[in-house]
Amino acid sequence: HPYFVQQELVDFCKDNGIVVTAHSPLGAPGLTSRAFKTDSDPVLMENPTVAAIAKKYGRSAAQVLIRYHLDRGISVIPKSVTPSRIKENFEVLDFSLSKEDLETLASLDRKLRLVGAKLFPTHPYNPDKA
Numbered sequence: 001h002p003y004f005v006q007q008e009l010v011d012f013c014k015d016n017g018i019v020v021t022a023h024s025p026l027g028a029p030g031l032t033s034r035a036f037k038t039d040s041d042p043v044l045m046e047n048p049t050v051a052a053i054a055k056k057y058g059r060s061a062a063q064v065l066i067r068y069h070l071d072r073g074i075s076v077i078p079k080s081v082t083p084s085r086i087k088e089n090f091e092v093l094d095f096s097l098s099k100e101d102l103e104t105l106a107s108l109d110r111k112l113r114l115v116g117a118k119l120f121p122t123h124p125y126n127p128d129k130a
Contacts, residue, residue, distance in 0.1 A: 003108060044065065045065070053104065053105065062089060
């Protein structure tokens with residue numbers, strides 16, 4: 001997601017024929033477990049920049065975030081249990097984001113991992129391990 005772009009890793013994977021998949025490409029908005037997120041973590045889908053780009057294209061924030069990954073050549077696994085949102089998540093194949101909008105979204109990078117490493121703070125391969 002735009003708060004954790006990891007461009008160097010994405011480039012490495014692409015250069016080596018490795019497919020990158022974005023888990024929680026929407027920033028895990030429904031995740032409430034403190035093991036993953038804290039109250040102070042920003043809500044990506046409420047970011048004003050994301051909202052402005054969504055408005056520009058007449059799309060939802062979720063659609064813009066999904067398209068952001070697709071336009072970067074990254075597969076996405078957005079989670080939803082709501083039929084209308086699942087349908088909306090598929091309605092991203094008839095537009096692309098401009099290069100400028102992709103760059104704007106990438107500029108939101110905060111090196112912020114929202115899901116994962118917080119569960120295993122002592123794991124030897126945890127990138128956030130102190």
